[in-house]
Each structure stands twice: as structure tokens, then as C-alpha cells.
Amino acid sequence: xxxxxxxxxxxxxxxxxxxxxxxxxxxxxxxxxxxxxxxxxxxxxxxxxxxxxxxxxxxxxxxxxxxxxxxxxxxxxxxxxxxxxxxxxxxxxxxxxxxxxxxxxxxxxxxxxxxxxxxxxxxxxxxxxxxxxxxxxxxxxxxxxxxxxxxxxxxxxxxxxxxxxxxxxxxxxxxxxxxxxxxxxxxxxxxxxxxxxxxxxxxxxxxxxxxxxxxxxxxxxxxxxxxxxxxxxxxxxxxxxxxxxxxxxxxxxxxxxxxxxxxxxxxxxxxxxxxxxxxxxxxxxxxxxxxxxxxxxx
Numbered sequence: 001x002x003x004x005x006x007x008x009x010x011x012x013x014x015x016x017x018x019x020x021x022x023x024x025x026x027x028x029x030x031x032x033x034x035x036x037x038x039x040x041x042x043x044x045x046x047x048x049x050x051x052x053x054x055x056x057x058x059x060x061x062x063x064x065x066x067x068x069x070x071x072x073x074x075x076x077x078x079x080x081x082x083x084x085x086x087x088x089x090x091x092x093x094x095x096x097x098x099x100x101x102x103x104x105x106x107x108x109x110x111x112x113x114x115x116x117x118x119x120x121x122x123x124x125x126x127x128x129x130x131x132x133x134x135x136x137x138x139x140x141x142x143x144x145x146x147x148x149x150x151x152x153x154x155x156x157x158x159x160x161x162x163x164x165x166x167x168x169x170x171x172x173x174x175x176x177x178x179x180x181x182x183x184x185x186x187x188x189x190x191x192x193x194x195x196x197x198x199x200x201x202x203x204x205x206x207x208x209x210x211x212x213x214x215x216x217x218x219x220x221x222x223x224x225x226x227x228x229x230x231x232x233x234x235x236x237x238x239x240x241x242x243x244x245x246x247x248x249x250x251x252x253x254x255x256x257x258x259x260x261x262x263x264x265x266x267x268x269x270x271x272x273x274x275x276x277x278x279x280x281x282x283x284x285x286x287x288x289x290x291x292x293x294x295x296x297x298x
Contacts, residue, residue, distance in 0.1 A: 002043055004076065007069045008140075009036035010048060010058075014066045015139050018055050025141055040065070073140070074160070074279045081283035090284045091120035097133045098125070098146035101230060102272060105250030106146065106166070110292045117292075121285055130155055130205060137161055137275045143286055145275040146293070150209030151266065162281060163273040164290055167297030171247040171268040172260035174237050179259075181243070186262040189217050196224035196242035198233045210245060213266065234258060272297065 012022035013033065023030040041048050048062035058066065084091070098107050103125065111123055128136060130147035137145040138158045148169065149155040157163055173192070175181045181191070199221070200206040214221050224242045227233055231252055233244035238257050245263070247270055254260060274293055280286045 002065075002069075003036070003039055004073070006036035006040045006043075007065070007073065009033045010040055010062060011066050011069065011073070011140075013037065013049070013056070014058050014063065074277075077140075077277070078279040078282070081280050081286070084284050085282045088284065089120070090118040090288045092285050093122045093124060094144060094285050094289055095124045095142040096126070096144045096146070096289070097128045097136045097142045099130055099133065099148055100127050101169075101247060101250030102146045102148070103127055103250070105248075106272075106293060106296055110296050114289060114292050118285075118288055121288065123289070134158075134161070134275065137277060140277070143276060143280055143283070144289055146272065147275060148205065148270040148272050150205055150212075150268065150270055152212065153205055153208045155205070157275065160278050161275050162278055163275055164294070165271065165297075166274050166293050167249065167272040169247045169249040169270040169272050171245050171263070171270065173263050174234060174244045174246045174254070174258055174260055176237055176240055177257055177259055178240075179243070181261055182259045184261055186264050188263070188265045189213050192221070192243070193217060193219055195222065197221050198225045198227060198236045198242045198244040199223050201226050201228055204228075206245070209268065213263075213268065 009022065009026065009028065012026050013019055016022045016025050019030050019033050023033045026033070037049055044061070044065065046061040047059050048065065049056045050059050096107065107125060111125070114121060114123060126142070130149065133145035133147050134155065134157055136142045138161050146166070147155060173181065173187055181187060181195075184191070197210070199210055210221055225236055227236065230244075230246045233246055234252060234254070236242065237244050245268055249272070274290055276286050276290070
């Protein structure tokens with residue numbers, strides 16, 4: 001009989017490209033992952049990994065086992081979810097990955113209520129960028145993910161992953177109270193042609209949306225400073241170094257020095273979704289967490 005835990009370990013090696021990376025992703029030691037693979041090799045009688053330079057790669061037998069085993073693991077996951085549904089039990093561990101502002105503005109406000117309502121449920125949290133969260137959910141490393149996307153900026157989600165809308169998160173232009181724009185009831189991108197932007201790094205979804213916001217102006221946004229965290233954006237605006245586009249979810253209090261000005265044409269709205277594998281749809285634990293986040297999102 002093939003050891004299913006060992007099969008999960010082999011799949012992690014295939015997903016992450018090395019024994020060390022697989023161990024980091026699954027919480028095992030590299031030695032434990034190696035032992036799992038060796039156990040599978042004894043059970044199947046074929047080599048599953050081969051050395052390539054200083055690393056390893058799956059043999060054709062190993063890749064076949066991972067590909068064929070995916071359906072087996074998915075069926076077992078679905079079976080477990082259905083059994084828990086029949087029992088009506090909200091219990092077990094739900095691993096959740098979310099982007100940083102959702103962690104502050106959505107997850108943190110809900111986790112205690114979930115723990116109080118379901119004492120047999122354990123929620124394990126980690127932060128990640130949306131595309132990383134998609135991969136974590138799709139590959140079975142977490143049960144739930146929370147991601148965002150801006151308007152027309154696509155975020156590819158595999159067919160075996162289900163998306164549930166949690167919230168529409170509006171972003172505002174954050175300016176210093178002494179900025180002439182602070183007196184405006186609203187602004188459009190045409191009003192922002194000559195401002196100095198504090199923006200997220202190139203390649204991030206937020207930066208992509210900021211660039212697209214300027215599509216109708218014929219000019220790109222003028223990026224003066226780059227910072228990954230919105231809390232840092234607020235600090236830099238407070239220092240008079242520029243303006244920033246900061247979503248409301250998880251946003252720190254602005255205080256007396258900063259003002260939020262609505263933006264129109266287009267309105268900057270992040271679509272916030274929860275992701276889970278279809279095989280987990282009937283899990284009472286997953287459904288309980290989803291319902292809690294949906295209430296807070298609304």
C-alpha cells in the first residue's frame with residue numbers, strides 16, 4: 001500500500017523543486033522528506049528522485065506517481081470533508097493565507113470570534129502576496145486563501161479552486177492636510193498628473209492598477225518613492241514626500257495630518273475573494289470560516 005503522507009511529501013518536492021524547499025513548505029525536516037521518498041521507493045520498487053548537480057528532480061516514475069496521485073489525494077480530501085459534514089462537526093485545522101491588509105482588517109477582527117464559537121477549530125495564519133496565495137491553495141498547502149485584484153488586473157485561479165467574494169475594498173487618495181488637493185471633494189487621474197506618488201514596487205498588483213488608472217491621461221504616474229507597506233505610505237505622506245493610494249481595509253488611523261480624498265473615473269476598488277479547493281467545499285470548518293469572513297466583509 002502506498003503511504004499517502006509520503007506521497008504528499010513527494011508532491012511537495014515536485015511543486016517546490018527541492019527537498020529543502022518541500023520541507024520548508026510542509027513543516028517537516030529535509031531528513032523527514034527524504035525518508036518519505038525512500039519509503040515510497042521501497043513500496044513501489046522504482047526510483048522516484050534522481051540527483052542533478054547539487055539538487056534533485058523527479059524521475060519519470062516519480063512524476064507519474066505525483067500526477068496520478070493528485071486525484072487520489074483530492075478524493076480523500078473530499079471524503080474527509082463529507083464525513084465531517086455528515087457529523088456536523090466544525091473541528092480540525094484550517095490553514096489560511098492572506099495578503100497583509102486583509103490580515104489586519106479582516107482576519108484579525110474575526111479570528112477570536114471563530115475561536116470562541118468553535119473551540120475545536122484551529123486556525124493557522126500566514127501572509128502572502130495574492131499570486132502566492134493562489135499557489136498555496138491550489139497545491140494543497142493551505143485550505144483557505146484571501147486574495148485581492150483591482151478592476152481589470154487579472155489574477156489567474158485554477159479550475160479546481162473556488163472563489164467567493166468577501167468585500168469590495170475602496171482605496172482613497174491620501175494627502176497631507178496642507179496639500180492643495182486636500183480641499184477637493186474628489187479627484188480624477190487628470191487632477192493627478194503632476195503629483196509625486198508613493199507607490200508599491202513594480203510588478204505588484206497595486207502598482208499595475210495605478211498605472212492603468214492613468215491610461216486615459218496619456219502620461220504615466222510620476223513615481224517618487226517605492227514602499228511595499230501601506231503603513232509606510234502613510235508615514236511618507238505625513239512627512240510631505242508625496243501622495244498615496246491606500247485601501248480602506250486594514251488602514252491605520254490617518255490622524256490630524258492626513259486626509260482621504262475619494263478618486264473617481266475610475267473609482268479604485270479592490271475585489272477581495274476567499275479561495276478554497278472544490279474538494280473542501282463541504283467541509284464544515286471551511287464553511288464556518290468563510291461565513292465569518294463574509295459577515296465582516298459585508
